[in-house]
Amino acid sequence: MNFKFTIELVQTGTKASLYTVRLEGEKQSEFDKFLSDSDITTHAEFPALLERIDNIINKHGCQDTFFKLKESRLTDAVVALWRDNIRLYCCRYGNIILILGSGGLKYTRTYQQDPKLLKSIQIMSNVSEKIDEQINNKSIKIIENKFWGNLDFTNE
């Protein structure tokens, strides 16, 4: 699946920066959709997940210990932030950059069995592929804990 999107900065911390994805034509970014999903925001562990994100950008960086790794393909940057059965799918670039997508509550054994989770992962997998291409051809660089370059993928 091929999505058109832009990458937007959410917040910069002392250890890492948070970005998110906005699909072309959509009012909300993927992370804002996650934050607006009442199934997620009423989950008992949702506040703890928010605090984890804050600790990641301001205290510990995006250390791999906090994530479920290799959630999509072995070769891409897609990981999952989780708390109980909440899944927030992201693209992780070392310990310094996290692109937050969306996700949901996981009740199935695999994400492929849940259409909502599957779509979230497909979006982030696509984001990972496009960003990797731009990093490889040096159109995007990672300097300190920020992306530098063209983060608009709506003209692909």
Place this chain on the structure above:
Amino acid sequence: MNKMKKTKFQLLLQQVPPETKKLVQKQDEIAVLINSILQQKGLTQKEFAKKTGMKESQLSKILSGNANMTLKTISKIEAALGEDIISIPAVKSTLIPQYHAADYKKLYGLIKPHATPERG
């Protein structure tokens, strides 16, 4: 000067209860510390699970900062690591309470103040 509008994330973060902040802070610090010690000692998660007698799934939750450990589990981990992962500050004790001079006078009433030289 206009203040920057807070994002939805920042607004929701402000609502996180203090006890949740404390819990996640401790879970994260413990997870990072144990992972660091395991790396230094060259131990895999599997090897460490075997050493502690814990299930790998339980250890995985601890190492990802998602477990609410009992003191018993913490002790088991510390014993297997050979290092403390939490410490409790020493309790300060004062054997002699600090009284003000007025309190001594009340207590002992009969104590006469030392003669003080007249100021001239």
